[in-house]
Amino acid sequence: MLFSDHPRTHYRAAPTHEVICQLRFPSILSINTTEPADFQEAIRAEFPQYARREDAAPPQITGLGGPNLKIQQQPPVANYHFLSADGQWKLNVTRDFIALSTLRYPGWEAFARQLDKPLAAFIRLYKPAYFQRVGLRYLNIISRARLGLEGRNWAELIAPAYTAPLREGDVDEERFLNCASDVTVKLDSSCQAKIHAGPGRIKNNAPGAVQDPEVKFIFDMDLFMAGNTPCTLAAAALETLHGHAGRIFEGALTDTLRDAMDPE
Template sequence: MLFSDHPRTHYRSAPAHEVICQLRFPTILTINNVEPADFQESIREAFPQYVRREEAAPPKVTGLGGPNPRVEQQPPVTNYTFLSADGRWKLNLTRDFIALSTLSYPGWEEFAHHLDKPLASFIQIYQPAFFQRVGLRYVNIFSRTKLGLEGALWSELFAPAYTALLREPDVEEDRILGCNSDVVVKLDSSCQAKIHAGPGRMKPAGPNAPQDPEVKFIFDMDLSMGGNTPCTLSAAALETLHGHGTRIFEGAITDRLRQAMNPD
């Protein structure tokens, strides 16, 4: 099934590799041109480390449909990065979005708590008109070795929606070099999810890092709410996306995998 009403569960061996929340707003040029000193001061206790970098902006094409279309280079985008003291939490601010991410996901309540003050400070200082897109992304990576499931097949651990080919009687899993599922699904009148699922090997962490030989299962959910979300409803929008994400995640896994993740 694609969705499940299984009760929300905390897993002690959760597979979340990275969790990212991003809120996009109409461009505020001040952010690009003036360092956000007031914003930094408001969050410096939780995010004491600061890095500024310039990133190339995609070119703009003008005059399409006319005799002389032109490609215009755009000025670089300034990306302000604020890091927690232990480096586990990263906050990014640009002229178009604010984002929080972590590679050490502790659960939804703590994640939301880390976002509360930075988001409130951003709204107070910069007063965006609204949020054009509210996004919440979960990159889950399942390792059978870490979960004690070395002998299990992916088709025993994930729903048929994501393992259809692997369930065919004449298919041997270790002979399949690629078997990914990509779907975009409408969740309600304003929300959608882009889901990528399938087995694969992780890229090495650095240029000289060895290749991890284990095949893992990647379950990547990118949930978003479009339209113009009032700033006062941004927290509620994220709660809505988290609720949708829970139903999708629980619908993707089987009871065998559930138990291996050590539910509370």
């Protein structure tokens, strides 16, 4: 199934690798030209580390389909990075979005609290007209070795919606070179989810890094609310997305995997 009404559960061995919340707004050009000193001062206690990077902007294309096609390179976009003292939380601000991410997800309530202050400060200082896209992404990486499930097939651990070919008895799981599922589904009148699911190896792109040979299951959920969301409703929009995320995640699990993740 794609959705489950299984009660919300905290897992001691949850497979969450990274969580990202991003809110996009109509471009505020002053952010690109003036360093956000007032914003930094408002959040410096929680995010004391700071760096500025220049991201390449996509070129502007005009005259598409006509004889006078022009491609104009655009100036780079300033991307301001604010990190917590332990480096586990990162806040990004550009002229188009504000985003919070973490590689050590403590649960939704703590994540939402970590976002409250910087988001309120950003709205107060920059007064975005509205949010064009409110997004919440959960990247889950499931390791059978970590959970003591070596020797178990993915078809025993992940729901049929994402493992259908792996359930065919005439082909062993190890013979599949690729078996990914990509789904875009409407969740309600304003929310959608893009889901990527499938087994694979995680590559470490660092020079000389030792590669992990284990085949893991990647379950990547990108949930978002499009349209113009008033700034005062941003928190409610994120709560709605989180509610959908829980139903999707639980819908992907079998009871065998739930038990291995050690529910609290």
